[in-house]
Amino acid sequence: MALVDHARIPLTFGPSPVHPLARLSEHLGGAAVWAKREDCNSGLAFGGNKVRKLEYLAAEAVATGCDTLVSVGGVQSNHTRAVAAVAARLGLRCVVVRESWVDWPDSVYDRVGNPQLTRLLGAEARDVRGEFGLDAKESFLQVLTELDLRGGKPYPIPAGASDHPLGGLGFARWAEELVAQERELGVRFDTIVAATGSGSTQAGMVAGFAALGERRRVIGVDITGKPADSRAVVARVARRTAALLGVERALDEDEIVVDERYHAGAYGVPDEETLSAIRLGARTEAMITDPVYEGKSLAALVDLVSTREIPADATVLYVHLGGQPAINAYSAVL
Numbered sequence: 560m561a562l563v564d565h566a567r568i569p570l571t572f573g574p575s576p577v578h579p580l581a582r583l584s585e586h587l588g589g590a591a592v593w594a595k596r597e598d599c600n601s602g603l604a605f606g607g608n609k610v611r612k613l614e615y616l617a618a619e620a621v622a623t624g625c626d627t628l629v630s631v632g633g634v635q636s637n638h639t640r641a642v643a644a645v646a647a648r649l650g651l652r653c654v655v656v657r658e659s660w661v662d663w664p665d666s667v668y669d670r671v672g673n674p675q676l677t678r679l680l681g682a683e684a685r686d687v688r689g690e691f692g693l694d695a696k697e698s699f700l701q702v703l704t705e706l707d708l709r710g711g712k713p714y715p716i717p718a719g720a721s722d723h724p725l726g727g728l729g730f731a732r733w734a735e736e737l738v739a740q741e742r743e744l745g746v747r748f749d750t751i752v753a754a755t756g757s758g759s760t761q762a763g764m765v766a767g768f769a770a771l772g773e774r775r776r777v778i779g780v781d782i783t784g785k786p787a788d789s790r791a792v793v794a795r796v797a798r799r800t801a802a803l804l805g806v807e808r809a810l811d812e813d814e815i816v817v818d819e820r821y822h823a824g825a826y827g828v829p830d831e832e833t834l835s836a837i838r839l840g841a842r843t844e845a846m847i848t849d850p851v852y853e854g855k856s857l858a859a860l861v862d863l864v865s866t867r868e869i870p871a872d873a874t875v876l877y878v879h880l881g882g883q884p885a886i887n888a889y890s891a892v893l
């Protein structure tokens with residue numbers, strides 16, 4: 560089986576933009592840095608990487624006659640907002656469980672940004688107490704049982720749409736798309752830097768490149784503060800996805816690179832380096848990044864390029880995965 564054999568409902572505009580970050584590259588004084596912009600990949604409620612993954616899960620939900628998408632995340636989860644957006648677009652119902660993963664003092668933390676958008680999109684949200692983690696939670700299972708009892712047909716989507724049989728396909732397709740764009744632009748990215756949370760973005764890329772017979776250095780920047788867990792889920796989802804794509808060779812351990820230096824201690828909590836990278840991206844490129852995900856991966860990029868850990872003759876791709884709505888919940892520090 561190959562990627563084209565998996566059903567998909569297009570929810571993105573098409574290939575996401577790839578462009579050079581000239582002023583940021585000049586400021587860092589090392590490798591040439593470009594960006595691929597999943598933050599503007601779709602017209603569905605600010606888009607982002609989750610919309611790309613959901614193209615495959617939504618196809619299965621519709622094909623199997625499900626009537627309600629059910630998912631789980633933190634209070635400012637981009638993922639649950641994207642699930643709500645996809646449900647609205649497809650005329651499905653949506654229930655999301657939001658757990659109190661982050662202890663953040665902004666007075667409107669639970670009211671602006673993603674929770675506000677989720678409400679606007681017509682999803683039902685259940686706010687519960689809970690710790691950051693990717694396992695199926697009691698509250699999530701309870702919603703599924705409730706919907707079953709009501710005679711509905713829920714389609715369960717795990718946190719970040721990652722630890723799911725189809726979770727890695729969206730970013731395997733991304734790898735194919737990137738290779739075609741490289742051909743068009745006459746450029747080749749030797750290093751790719753992206754934030755890693757629930758894992759299937761990085762996992763999909765690794766599996767996708769393997770399916771193309773390509774080897775790329777994909778650096779997943781852990782943003783969870785639990786890098787060993789992140790690495791385990793990336794490896795698992797990458798192998799599962801590679802199998803779905805008919806990759807015959809085994810993925811090597813050194814193809815799964817998770818950098819644990821930039822998570823700033825915990826999910827959802829930025830440090831000075833995160834905030835200063837966010838300001839730098841905004842002031843050199845008007846590229847807006849958030850304190851939960853992209854600010855941390857941008858801080859990693861800034862450090863890796865300016866210290867020449869990524870050599871000056873490299874061409875680097877920074878993958879912007881979305882998430883801007885959350886900046887509204889961080890007015891205390893931004």
Ligand SMILES: *Cc1c(COP(=O)(O)O)cnc(C)c1O
Nearest residue numbers: 637756757758760852880881882
């Ligand atoms: C979910 C998310 C990520 C991390 O992607 P995973 O596939 O969960 O590892 C990065 N950036 C943003 C904005 C996200 O919403």
